[in-house]
Structure formats: C-alpha cells, structure tokens
Amino acid sequence: QSVLTQPPSVSGAPGQRVTISCTGSGSNIGAGSDVHWYQQFPGTAPRLLIYGNNNRPSGVPDRFSGSKSATSASLAITGLQAEDEADYYCQSYDNSLSGWGVFGGGTKVTVL
Amino acid sequence: EVQLVQSGAEVKKPGESLRISCKGSGYSFTKYWITWVRQLPGKGLEWMAKIDASDSYKTFSPSFEGHVTVSVDKSITTAYLQLSSLKPSDTAIYYCARRLAVTGPDDFWGQGTLVTVSS
Numbered sequence: 588q589s590v591l592t593q594p595p596s597v598s599g600a601p602g603q604r605v606t607i608s609c610t611g612s613g614s615n616i617g618a619g620s621d622v623h624w625y626q627q628f629p630g631t632a633p634r635l636l637i638y639g640n641n642n643r644p645s646g647v648p649d650r651f652s653g654s655k656s657a658t659s660a661s662l663a664i665t666g667l668q669a670e671d672e673a674d675y676y677c678q679s680y681d682n683s684l685s686g687w688g689v690f691g692g693g694t695k696v697t698v699l
Numbered sequence: 700e701v702q703l704v705q706s707g708a709e710v711k712k713p714g715e716s717l718r719i720s721c722k723g724s725g726y727s728f729t730k731y732w733i734t735w736v737r738q739l740p741g742k743g744l745e746w747m748a749k750i751d752a753s754d755s756y757k758t759f760s761p762s763f764e765g766h767v768t769v770s771v772d773k774s775i776t777t778a779y780l781q782l783s784s785l786k787p788s789d790t791a792i793y794y795c796a797r798r799l800a801v802t803g804p805d806d807f808w809g810q811g812t813l814v815t816v817s818s
Contacts, residue, residue, distance in 0.1 A: 589743065623804040625744070632794055632811050633736075633744065638804035676744050680802040687760045688734065688746035688802075 590615065591677055591691035598697040599667045607662045607694045609677030615689055617658035618682035624653055624662045627674045627693075636675070637662060664696070672698045701725040703795055703809035710815045716783040719812045721795035728776040729753040731797040734805050735769060735780045738792045749798070750778060785816045 592610040599605040609622060616622060624637040635644050637653035640660065650666045660679075664671055677691040706720040721733060735747040747763045750756070752771045759767070768781040782789055793812050796805035 620802060621804075625805075627744075632808040633796075633805075634808070635804050635806050638806070644806065674743075678744075678746070678804075685758045686802055687758050688749070689760075690736075690744045690746055693743035 589692035590681075590689035591679060593675075593677060593691035593694045595692070596695045596697065598699055599664075600699045601667055601669060603667050604663060604665045605667055605696060606664075607675055607677075607696070609660045609662070609679075609691050611658050611660075611679055611689075613658060614683070615679045615681055616655065616660060620680040620682055622653065622655050622660040623678045624651075625676045625678065627676065633676065667696075667698055669698050672696055701797075701807045703797060703807055705793075705795060705809040705812045708813040708815070710817065711785050713786055713816060713818055715785050715816075716781065717785060717814060719780045719782075719793055719795075719814070721778045721780070721809050723752075723776045723778070723797060726797070729773055731799055732801070733769075733771065733778040734796045734798055735767070736794045736796065736805075737763075738794065738811075740790065744794075747780075747793075749801075752776075752778065782814070785814075787816050787818075790814060790816050 625633040626636045627633040640655040641653045652663045674693045676693045702724045704722045732749045734749040737745040748759045748769045750769045771778045795809040
C-alpha cells in the first residue's frame with residue numbers, strides 16, 4: 588500500500604488530455620511538501636518529468652504540466668502522443684524531522 | 700555529462716549479503732545527496748533511503764530502516780547500498796539517483812541493478 592494514492596491506469600486517444608491524480612495526507616503533500624513526477628518506460632530507469640509541483644526540467648515537452656492543491660497533486664498530459672505511453676509516479680516527502688520520501692503506486696498511461 | 704553508473708546484476712542465495720555500488724561522475728559529487736529506490740518485479744517504486752555525499756548524513760524510510768545500510772566513499776565518488784540476510788522477497792531492481800536538496804527531485808538516475816535471491 589503506497590503512501591500516496593494514484594489511479595492504476597488512465598487512457599486516452601492521441602491528441603486528448605489526460606490527468607493523473609496523486610492523493611496524500613496532512614503529513615506529506617498537505618504539510619507543504621513539494622511533489623515531483625517521474626516517467627518510466629519498461630526496462631528503463633525513471634526520468635524526472637516535473638519537479639517542485641509544476642516545473643519542467645530542460646527537455647521535457649510543455650504538454651506535461653503539474654499542479655498541487657491541499658493534500659493532492661495532478662499531472663496533466665495535453666495532446667497525448669503514442670510515445671507518452673509509460674508508467675508515471677508521483678513523489679513527495681513525509682514532513683517529519685527526518686523527511687523520508689514517499690512514492691505513489693504508479694499510473695499506467697495507455698494511448699488508445 | 701552527469702552519470703550514475705551502478706554495479707552489475709547479482710544472483711545471491713538466501714542469507715547472503717550484497718553491496719551495490721553507484722559511481723557518480725560529471726558533477727560535484729559532494730554537493731548532492733544519493734537516493735536509493737527499490738522496484739519489485741512488476742511493481743512500483745519504493746523510496747528506501749538517502750545519504751548526503753558530503754557528510755554521510757542518512758535518512759531512511761521506516762520500511763527499510765534497520766534492514767539496509769547506505770554509505771559513500773567521497774574519494775572515489777561512489778555510494779553504496781548494502782543488503783544483508785537476503786530473502787527471496789529482496790529480489791528487485793535497485794536504483795540510485797542524485798538530488799541537490801533534502802526534499803528536492805531526483806534529477807539523474809543510475810541504470811539500476813537487478814538483484815535475484817534464489818536458492
């Protein structure tokens with residue numbers, strides 16, 4: 588059972604907009620901890636997609652965007668493309684003194 | 700070019716120990732933390748621990764504290780993850796990644812090390 592809750596799967600046709608939710612609690616996202624998002628293709632290491640809730644690293648297309656509100660966050664993919672078919676994970680931090688990390692369970696995006 | 704290169708795949712028997720290495724290059728190693736992440740077969744990512752490469756300050760997930768050891772050798776810009784008393788349930792891919800800030804993103808990842816524990 589992951590600390591952050593994501594839907595197991597979402598799907599959409601090419602060109603459509605899909606969103607992935609990431610629900611936490613008052614001890615992580617709700618406590619003000621930033622949310623980061625990662626993309627992972629089968630057999631490869633994760634890749635940073637969004638950091639600090641809504642920032643894109645260099646090289647990430649602007650069709651990917653993030654947002655955060657209260658105890659949850661969302662990743663949106665607009666203009667869905669076949670190459671976006673992958674697993675997506677949200678990550679945040681427990682707001683205790685030690686600040687250990689937590690992941691969502693991952694969401695498989697399928698392009699129909 | 701920033702690189703994190705991990706040691707190769709391992710096959711171990713139950714009860715044995717293992718140390719995975721993660722060598723950083725192309726950046727100032729001691730300015731960053733190293734995070735360790737586990738991925739069980741066909742499952743999601745699990746945050747294990749992080750270590751400050753400058754002073755070896757460590758933070759563990761409660762799920763992994765006491766079960767794993769993390770360390771760094773600054774002289775060779777390498778971080779280590781040690782697993783002991785291995786069980787078949789430790790079969791997984793283990794990733795290292797670097798982060799600049801304590802709660803920052805993991806912006807570069809190693810290629811992963813597959814560990815198989817089987818009798």
